[in-house]
Amino acid sequence: MYQSPRRLCSALLQRDASGLRRLTTPGLRRQSPPPAAAPRPASPRLLAAASAASGAARSCSQTVCSMGNGTSRLYSALAKALNSSAASQHPEYLVSPDPEHLEPIDPKELLEECRAVLHTRPPRFQRDFVDLRTDCPSSHPPIRVMQWNILAQALGEGKDNFVQCPVEALKWEERKCLILEEILAYQPDILCLQEVDHYFDTFQPLLSRLGYQGTFFPKPWSPCLDVEHNNGPDGCALFFLQNRFKLVNSANIRLTAMTLKTNQVAIAQTLECKESSRQFCIAVTHLKARTGWERFRSAQGCDLLQNLQNITQGAKIPLIVCGDFNAEPTEEVYKHFASSSLNLNSAYKLLSADGQSEPPYTTWKIRTSGECRHTLDYIWYSKHALSVRSALDLLTEEQIGPNRLPSFNYPSDHLSLVCDFSFNEEPDGLL
Numbered sequence: 491m492y493q494s495p496r497r498l499c500s501a502l503l504q505r506d507a508s509g510l511r512r513l514t515t516p517g518l519r520r521q522s523p524p525p526a527a528a529p530r531p532a533s534p535r536l537l538a539a540a541s542a543a544s545g546a547a548r549s550c551s552q553t554v555c556s557m558g559n560g561t562s563r564l565y566s567a568l569a570k571a572l573n574s575s576a577a578s579q580h581p582e583y584l585v586s587p588d589p590e591h592l593e594p595i596d597p598k599e600l601l602e603e604c605r606a607v608l609h610t611r612p613p614r615f616q617r618d619f620v621d622l623r624t625d626c627p628s629s630h631p632p633i634r635v636m637q638w639n640i641l642a643q644a645l646g647e648g649k650d651n652f653v654q655c656p657v658e659a660l661k662w663e664e665r666k667c668l669i670l671e672e673i674l675a676y677q678p679d680i681l682c683l684q685e686v687d688h689y690f691d692t693f694q695p696l697l698s699r700l701g702y703q704g705t706f707f708p709k710p711w712s713p714c715l716d717v718e719h720n721n722g723p724d725g726c727a728l729f730f731l732q733n734r735f736k737l738v739n740s741a742n743i744r745l746t747a748m749t750l751k752t753n754q755v756a757i758a759q760t761l762e763c764k765e766s767s768r769q770f771c772i773a774v775t776h777l778k779a780r781t782g783w784e785r786f787r788s789a790q791g792c793d794l795l796q797n798l799q800n801i802t803q804g805a806k807i808p809l810i811v812c813g814d815f816n817a818e819p820t821e822e823v824y825k826h827f828a829s830s831s832l833n834l835n836s837a838y839k840l841l842s843a844d845g846q847s848e849p850p851y852t853t854w855k856i857r858t859s860g861e862c863r864h865t866l867d868y869i870w871y872s873k874h875a876l877s878v879r880s881a882l883d884l885l886t887e888e889q890i891g892p893n894r895l896p897s898f899n900y901p902s903d904h905l906s907l908v909c910d911f912s913f914n915e916e917p918d919g920l921l
């Protein structure tokens with residue numbers, strides 16, 4: 491019987507100089523690299539099984555790659571197929587994993603495999619949970635949500651131009667272990683990911699064996715498809731722990747801007763907590779990137795808000811929206827979310843002294859054009875219906891280092907954001 495990975499580790503409570511209580515999770519920090527002769531498992535059994543389980547998808551993408559431009563055509567057709575309502579509700583039909591590979595995984599065993607693959611890498615960065623608890627205690631366990639743009643493999647290697655990042659740090663076989671290690675370290679109940687271009691061959695098979703139910707919605711014209719040897723389109727993915735939540739409904743949304751269909755997508759799902767029977771909506775999105783597209787992002791944000799109004803029946807159901815908005819807090823799209831009738835607040839503001847300021851950065855990289863340090867990623871939540879009990883601190887400038895991200899230590903140019911939520915005992919009218 492599968493057990494929630496969270497239950498496998500205990501958390502220690504510490505108080506730092508600022509007076510904030512910090513929760514540290516012992517045993518999850520990779521120790522300094524062991525000597526070269528350190529014992530390693532005979533074979534990475536679980537990681538290898540994930541690849542085997544998605545053999546159909548992988549062999550398909552490999553065959554297609556040798557066809558040059560055909561790659562884009564085939565995956566465009568695939569993306570269109572996924573856009574159709576029947577397919578988008580049942581994307582699993584694209585792969586039929588061997589039932590043997592759906593056996594539950596012990597998260598500790600997978601973590602050990604990841605660490606063995608990463609044994610030459612520098613130690614994991616230490617990040618602490620900051621306790622933000624308000625006075626209202628909850629009898630139910632919190633809902634831990636992770637927001638993370640994990641960096642599409644094809645974009646990282648082929649398009650992003652991270653000029654200070656060594657190419658070896660971008661190798662998928664190791665980078666995927668850093669990503670999995672981050673997920674296993676924080677054990678979210680819900681995972682909201684952007685730039686996922688290894689859903690079918692890595693995340694879906696592995697995370698399903700860890701007890702998650704996943705949904706993937708690729709971008710209609712993913713820029714990954716322009717990269718040689720790509721692994722398919724990138725898109726948003728949403729995973730939730732099946733032992734904690736029941737799926738009530740799910741919508742794959744292609745965002746519009748001024749009535750035009752765009753290349754950006756969102757997934758919105760209504761979940762019911764099995765412990766409390768409370769329902770809430772969780773959404774993930776990745777808005778249009780780059781300067782010059784501010785009005786476009788604003789229009790996409792309005793479209794997403796309108797969709798979420800409908801799904802939450804005019805804010806009757808509490809809402810959590812995770813995303814790489816590609817917008818600083820000064821942008822219009824941010825202001826739309828902050829002032830929406832959905833009554834949303836941005837969770838990471840609560841880490842600031844006055845609770846009013848976003849963190850100084852959620853992404854930090856060096857491109858040919860120079861250094862890019864921005865706050866673009868957010869976790870919005872219904873401020874009357876939900877409370878943020880804790881939030882994972884960001885990496886410091888010193889931890890990030892002079893070459894910025896991604897790096898041998900950290901697999902993406904965006905930091906993961908992780909929050910623990912609980913429901914407030916509020917009447918519906920205050921949502």
Ligand SMILES: NC(=O)C1=CN([C@@H]2O[C@H](COP(=O)(O)OP(=O)(O)OC[C@H]3O[C@@H](n4cnc5c(N)ncnc54)[C@H](OP(=O)(O)O)[C@@H]3O)[C@@H](O)[C@H]2O)C=CC1
Pocket residue numbers: 639645649650651685709711712713716753754777778779780814816857
């Ligand atoms: N075949 C066709 O007919 C069409 C093809 N396309 C393809 O889609 C692409 C555009 O797609 P769209 O979704 O609008 O892309 P976006 O502009 O939203 O960006 C795509 C990715 O590029 C990253 N990015 C942001 N800034 C830079 C930068 N300065 N240099 C390199 N990468 C960056 C973003 O990462 P982050 O979010 O982390 O910043 C994002 O994941 C086109 O380049 C084309 O390849 C698009 C339309 C039609």
Ligand SMILES: [Mg+2]
Pocket residue numbers: 639641642645685
């Ligand atoms: Mg990116």
